[in-house]
Amino acid sequence: MLWNTLLLAVRAIRRNLMRSFLTILGIVIGVAAVITMVTLGNGATQSISDQISRMGSNILMVIPGQRFGPGAASAPKFKSSDVDAIKGQIFSAKWVAPVANSQATAVFQANNWSTTVTGSNNDFFPAGNWELASGRDFSETEMRSGKAVCVMGETVREKLFGKQNPVGSKIRLKQFSCEVIGLLKSKGQSGMGHDQDDSIIMPLKTVQRRLTGDKDINRITVSARNSDAINTVKNQLELLLRERRNVSANEDDNFRVMDTRQITETLTGTTKILTMLLGSVAAVSLLVGGIGIMNIMLVSVTERTREIGIRLAIGALEREVLLQFLIEAVVLSSIGGLIGLAIATGASVAIAKLIAVPYIFSPGINLLAFIFSAAIGVIFGFFPARRAAKLNPIDALRHE
Amino acid sequence: MNEFPLIKLSRITKTYGQGQAAFLALKGVDLSIDQGEFVAIMGPSGSGKSTAMNILGCLDIPSSGSYRFQGTPVEEMDRNQRALLRRHFLGFVFQGFNLLPRTSALENVELPLIYRGEKASVRHAEARTALGKVGLTGWEDHTPAELSGGQQQRVAIARALVTRPKVLLADEPTGNLDTQTSEEIMELIGSLNREHGITVLMVTHESDMAAYAKRIVHFVDGKVDHDRQNGEQS
Ligand SMILES: Nc1ncnc2c1ncn2[C@@H]1O[C@H](COP(=O)(O)OP(=O)(O)O)[C@@H](O)[C@H]1O
Numbered sequence: 001m002l003w004n005t006l007l008l009a010v011r012a013i014r015r016n017l018m019r020s021f022l023t024i025l026g027i028v029i030g031v032a033a034v035i036t037m038v039t040l041g042n043g044a045t046q047s048i049s050d051q052i053s054r055m056g057s058n059i060l061m062v063i064p065g066q067r068f069g070p071g072a073a074s075a076p077k078f079k080s081s082d083v084d085a086i087k088g089q090i091f092s093a094k095w096v097a098p099v100a101n102s103q104a105t106a107v108f109q110a111n112n113w114s115t116t117v118t119g120s121n122n123d124f125f126p127a128g129n130w131e132l133a134s135g136r137d138f139s140e141t142e143m144r145s146g147k148a149v150c151v152m153g154e155t156v157r158e159k160l161f162g163k164q165n166p167v168g169s170k171i172r173l174k175q176f177s178c179e180v181i182g183l184l185k186s187k188g189q190s191g192m193g194h195d196q197d198d199s200i201i202m203p204l205k206t207v208q209r210r211l212t213g214d215k216d217i218n219r220i221t222v223s224a225r226n227s228d229a230i231n232t233v234k235n236q237l238e239l240l241l242r243e244r245r246n247v248s249a250n251e252d253d254n255f256r257v258m259d260t261r262q263i264t265e266t267l268t269g270t271t272k273i274l275t276m277l278l279g280s281v282a283a284v285s286l287l288v289g290g291i292g293i294m295n296i297m298l299v300s301v302t303e304r305t306r307e308i309g310i311r312l313a314i315g316a317l318e319r320e321v322l323l324q325f326l327i328e329a330v331v332l333s334s335i336g337g338l339i340g341l342a343i344a345t346g347a348s349v350a351i352a353k354l355i356a357v358p359y360i361f362s363p364g365i366n367l368l369a370f371i372f373s374a375a376i377g378v379i380f381g382f383f384p385a386r387r388a389a390k391l392n393p394i395d396a397l398r399h400e
Numbered sequence: 401m402n403e404f405p406l407i408k409l410s411r412i413t414k415t416y417g418q419g420q421a422a423f424l425a426l427k428g429v430d431l432s433i434d435q436g437e438f439v440a441i442m443g444p445s446g447s448g449k450s451t452a453m454n455i456l457g458c459l460d461i462p463s464s465g466s467y468r469f470q471g472t473p474v475e476e477m478d479r480n481q482r483a484l485l486r487r488h489f490l491g492f493v494f495q496g497f498n499l500l501p502r503t504s505a506l507e508n509v510e511l512p513l514i515y516r517g518e519k520a521s522v523r524h525a526e527a528r529t530a531l532g533k534v535g536l537t538g539w540e541d542h543t544p545a546e547l548s549g550g551q552q553q554r555v556a557i558a559r560a561l562v563t564r565p566k567v568l569l570a571d572e573p574t575g576n577l578d579t580q581t582s583e584e585i586m587e588l589i590g591s592l593n594r595e596h597g598i599t600v601l602m603v604t605h606e607s608d609m610a611a612y613a614k615r616i617v618h619f620v621d622g623k624v625d626h627d628r629q630n631g632e633q634s
């Protein structure tokens with residue numbers, strides 16, 4: 001019986017090509033959209049996590065304000081004296097690197113390239129897991145006097161110098177010229193097309209004096225001596241900074257000390273929300289596909305009801321008719337689901353490459369989208385048929 | 401063959417609708433039909449011919465009364481048993497043909513054999529033979545849309561006879577056809593009765609078509625008005 005019914009279902013699919021095609025199309029679009037969105041979102045989240053784990057271990061990040069973004073602007077920035085105080089008073093802190101950022105265009109001969117200029121000290125390199133490919137880091141004198149020297153990332157080297165070694169050359173930044181004293185080893189692309197190698201590092205004082213024009217420090221990266229010391233360092237940082245920033249006992253911190261886990265959560269939070277958002281938009285398209293299928297089924301319900309009437313009159317059992325329609329619905333939505341899956345995989349791999357996030361195959365979402373599509377096919381394809389199969393054959397035959 | 405008539409209806413009634421809107425379409429029909437008969441059912445429009453046919457064909461159920469098919473009470477059967485009765489003993493030809501659209505003549509004729517669980521090779525052979533009997537050799541791959549009305553009705557007849565049914569039920573089989581085609585179809589139905597011994601029950605309101613039958617049952621207002629052998633004067 002199953003074999004024969006399968007034959008009937010396949011014949012019904014074949015002779016209603018347009019209907020079958022539209023049904024499949026609805027599911028293909030929905031499934032492909034959901035899987036692609038969620039896969040890319042997961043990839044983006046993963047790439048941010050990877051980036052943070054590459055940042056170095058036992059890292060704490062101190063930022064003004066309670067979170068990243070606009071709210072932070074009102075909170076006072078850190079000063080060099082804060083950095084000195086941390087170094088002087090928190091003994092479990094191994095590296096303490098201030099960061100003052102500015103955007104600037106670097107020029108060498110006929111080439112120019114706009115990049116991020118970071119002002120810091122030599123702790124910046126070990127704290128961020130940066131190694132020098134050639135040259136050296138800053139000398140005491142250079143840092144104290146704010147001399148125009150810089151260490152550049154691989155991308156800036158490539159844009160300005162091509163394959164040449166930049167160490168010893170002079171580049172122009174805004175109005176001043178700056179000697180390249182070191183070249184960083186490449187870390188490569190990180191999440192969402194952010195290129196970590198696209199930066200120039202200079203002594204803090206140089207950036208403050210020549211680029212930002214103030215004495216602000218945007219954030220401080222502190223690394224603990226070992227993983228056991230992280231919490232101690234964190235508590236001490238909070239006490240010290242509350243005192244230095246005159247936060248009274250009943251006020252909340254106007255800064256935040258984040259460990260790697262919190263940094264990860266903060267940064268991946270946005271992409272996770274984005275993933276959910278895109279995923280639900282895509283889920284809506286899956287639903288719309290389903291409604292499209294329902295529409296097609298309803299339009300053809302007169303024809304199908306008469307078909308059911310004919311089958312019943314000829315001697316088909318109710319359950320044979322139902323099984324045929326069930327198989328039809330499952331076959332169509334499975335084909336749709338599989339094509340959707342294939343398209344989603346292709347699109348995800350391609351787009352992931354394009355926006356430089358890792359492609360992560362997630363069996364969960366693939367399975368979920370597939371099962372959901374099958375369910376939609378069955379619900380919208382099968383239930384109208386069920387009603388018809390329960391009719392007296394003559395009522396089904398007379399349906400109009 | 402056995403002591404029962406093939407078909408026996410006793411005091412069959414059929415009510416459509418309920419309450420105020422209830423309409424009594426059959427008001428107590430008694431009818432007995434033997435194996436091998438060719439019966440035409442005639443009568444004015446609305447007299448209950450189709451209603452009686454649908455009950456005879458187990459496509460619909462009576463409101464009261466008893467229907468025995470080869471002695472078995474049909475009113476005691478469930479849906480599935482009635483479906484199996486149709487599958488094994490009955491063949492239908494409708495006024496509106498009722499073929500599956502966009503489906504070849506061969507596949508339409510094969511359909512009842514699929515439900516009977518026949519092998520593909522048997523199905524194809526039998527369906528071709530049946531199409532041959534109705535004069536449609538060479539038209540196997542045509543869909544209903546590519547066939548004339550008369551040809552479609554031939555396909556429907558082939559579909560009905562491919563299972564070698566005991567009874568062929570035809571409700572105005574020539575109602576949608578022109579006179580010449582109607583006569584060809586009637587010849588075909590008549591030959592099935594004569595040569596294969598298939599019992600034929602046919603509704604028609606044309607006396608030309610009823611003339612092919614051996615017995616004529618007249619319906620008036622939901623009842624059998626008179627019942628005579630063809631050729632007798634009423
Ligand atoms: N499904 C139905 N619902 C309500 N009334 C019906 C239905 N089918 C037939 N009737 C009524 O029953 C009566 C007999 O119909 P029918 O058996 O089709 O007559 P005939 O075939 O002799 O023309 C008619 O008055 C018709 O209007």
Ligand SMILES: [Mg+2]
Nearest residue numbers: 449450451571
């Ligand atoms: Mg009628």
